[in-house]
Amino acid sequence: MKVVCVGSGYVGSVTGTAFAILGFPTIIIDMDGRKVKEINEGISPIYEPGLASCIEQMVNASRLSATQTYDCVYQADVVFIAVGTPSKPDGAVELKYVRSAAKSIGEHLNPSHFTVIVNKSTVPVGTSDLVASIIEEVSGLENNRHFAVVSNPEFLREGYAIEDVFFPERIIIGSGSPKAKKVMQSLYKPLLERTNYAELAEHLTFASNHAATKTVLFETDAKSAELIKYVSNAFLSVKISYINEVARLCDSLGANVNDVSFGMGLDTRIGNKFLQVSSGWSGSCFPKDTAEILSESQKYGSELTLVKAAIDSNISMHDYCIQKIQRSLTSLNSKNIAVLGLTFKPNTDDARHTQASYIIGKLLQLGANVSVHDPKGMSMFQQMNKGLQIRYCERPIDAVAGADALVLLTHWDEYRLMNWETVYKLMKNRYVLDTRNFLKKLNLSELGFAYEGLGLH
Known part of the structure; x- marks a missing residue:
């Protein structure tokens, strides 16, 4: 089968x-x-560990190429739509890129060849029907006869996308077309059977960790498949907001949130994933997906009140971190703040809609001078936040020089490996706010720092 993928972002390039x-x-x-x-x-168009070598290998093997035209759709058996679906100001989904892709696909379909069009992007319920209607109108071809639209949401974690794409926990296929489902089953057969993996041995260093794991292929209708992605991310957001609220309670009561979350996670009904404390969830998925599913639920009179509460709680967590800095420094006017970490998590360059944008913006409003560092995300962060007057530093040590406070937002390994005795000498006021409780084992207090985590005593 011949595959076409529309979009070369985090989903499209990996897929x-x-x-x-x-x-x-x-x-x-x-x-x-x-x-x-x-x-x-x-060359990989994005930063994703392991992706660059995979792209190079496939291009050299003449199995992967890229183009700016849709002519290749005519010969394709499966066409993935993996374009951006940003949120509008009201929280609804902007589908102009999906509409444009559907129109272009419809203009290039082969009328004598059955083609499966796959929505891989995160899209609201009913988008499969929308794509099908656009293609029918543009092409004059009949849905489920000449083509079919399938919902096949992605569940890739940035920073672990290569691992997730080859060893997924589940594959969701949503369609009412038996013929389309058979095509998708054939497409995913090598993945389910773990065939053709031999040439990746040098790249899949984590493969041995998944030797006994099985991938579940679950088939349902398109609307249910579209909803699964949204409610999954919304649930994880709720879970993070919950443990962050628990961290604030631990601060008030003198308990240790690390121990509390560990004890909770021992309950198999709860599990230990997404119980790690932070300054709040952020990034390109959770803020967008929660806003969109909340907007959708309100539109149909079935508001997801827990999701709404999680969104409000998340903003409160951002503010709570700022309040901690204020309590330590009293006034932030003309104070120098070093912020380490601009991406929403390590091992990605994705700095879209991160907690850093909100927190740094507030610090600037309060009169602080902010210096920042991130191993991979500074370029995107600067592009996404052109209005923020901050100093970008090539080395973390440059950001902390003369700082009154150091705020760790993203737990990159290199921050833990810094020479903290040198950091102590360079800082003006040795206050450290560790929003990930990532540096706790370094015992920075013994070095003379005024170290503070979240929910730690």
Whole structure:
């Protein structure tokens, strides 16, 4: 089968490369000429651990290429739509890129060849029907006869996307077309049976950890599949907001949130995942998905009040971290604050809609001078936050020089490995706020720092 993937972002580039590795000739479509050129030269258009070598390998094997045109759709068996679906100011989903992709696909479909169009992007319930109607109108072809639309949501974790794409916990296929489901079953067969993985041995260093794991292929209708992605992310957001509220309670009561979360996680009904304290959830998925599913639920008179509460609680957690800094420094006017970490988590360069944007913005409003560092995310953060007057530093040590406070927002390993005796000498006032409780084992208080975590005593 021949695969086409529309979009070369975090989902599209990983998905397209994965199917090339699984043995399918794959073409990625993107309107950005720079990204197309990079892929065709074997260069990854995004930062994702392990992806660059995989793209290079597949391009050299002539199984992966990129283009700016939709001509390749005519020969395709499966076309993935993996374009951006940003949120509008009111929380609803902006589907203009999905609509545009559907229109272009419809203009290039082969009328004598059955084609499966797959919604891989996170989209609201009913988008499969929307895509089908656009393609029918543009092409004049009949849905479920000449083509079919399938919902196949992605569950890739940035920083672990290669691992997740080859060893997923579940694959969701939503469609009312038996023919389309058979095509998708064939497409995922090499993944389910773990075939064609041999050539990836040098890249899949984590493969041995998944030797005994099984992937569940679950088939349902399109609307249920579309909803599964949203409610999954919303539930995880609720879980994070909950443990962050518990951390605030621990601060008030003198308890230790690390021990509390560990004890909770021992209950198999709860589990230990997503019980790690932070300054709040953020990034390109959780804020967008929670806002969109909340907007959708309100539109249909079935408001998800728990999701609404989680969103409100998350903003409160951002503010709580700022209040901690204020309590330590009293006034933030003209104080120098060093912020380490701009991405929403380590091992990604994704700095879209992160907690850093909110917290740094508030610090600036309170009169602080802010210096920042991030190993991978500074370029995107600067592009996304052009209005913030901050100093970008190539080294973390440069950010902390002369600082009245150091705020760790993202738990990159290199921050734990810094020479903290040097950090102590360079800082003006040795206050450290560790919003991840990541530095606790370093015993910074013994070095003379005024160290503070979240929910720690």
